[in-house]
Amino acid sequence: MWKKVPYLDENTDVDTVSNRQDIRSKIIADLTEGVSLPDNMGQVGRFNGTVVKVLLAKAQMQMNHDYSDAMPYFRM
Numbered sequence: 001m002w003k004k005v006p007y008l009d010e011n012t013d014v015d016t017v018s019n020r021q022d023i024r025s026k027i028i029a030d031l032t033e034g035v036s037l038p039d040n041m042g043q044v045g046r047f048n049g050t051v052v053k054v055l056l057a058k059a060q061m062q063m064n065h066d067y068s069d070a071m072p073y074f075r076m
Contacts, residue, residue, distance in 0.1 A: 024063045031056040035073075 007023040034052035041048040057073035
């Protein structure tokens with residue numbers, strides 16, 4: 001499911017989007033960057049550090065089957 005979907009970010013040219021790339025490393029990189037967010041953003045429904053840590057751990061386990069790298073995010 002995660003391997004062949006379009007990846008869009010602020011630098012994407014929508015005319016050249018394809019689903020031929022393996023984007024797992026980009027997803028992990030985006031979530032890893034988000035770990036530095038504060039745990040309380042002060043706004044309901046907004047992503048915060050806690051949410052990103054859970055999503056990163058889940059992505060590590062589901063996409064890479066990497067349980068040892070996921071465990072520290074559950075303990076933070």
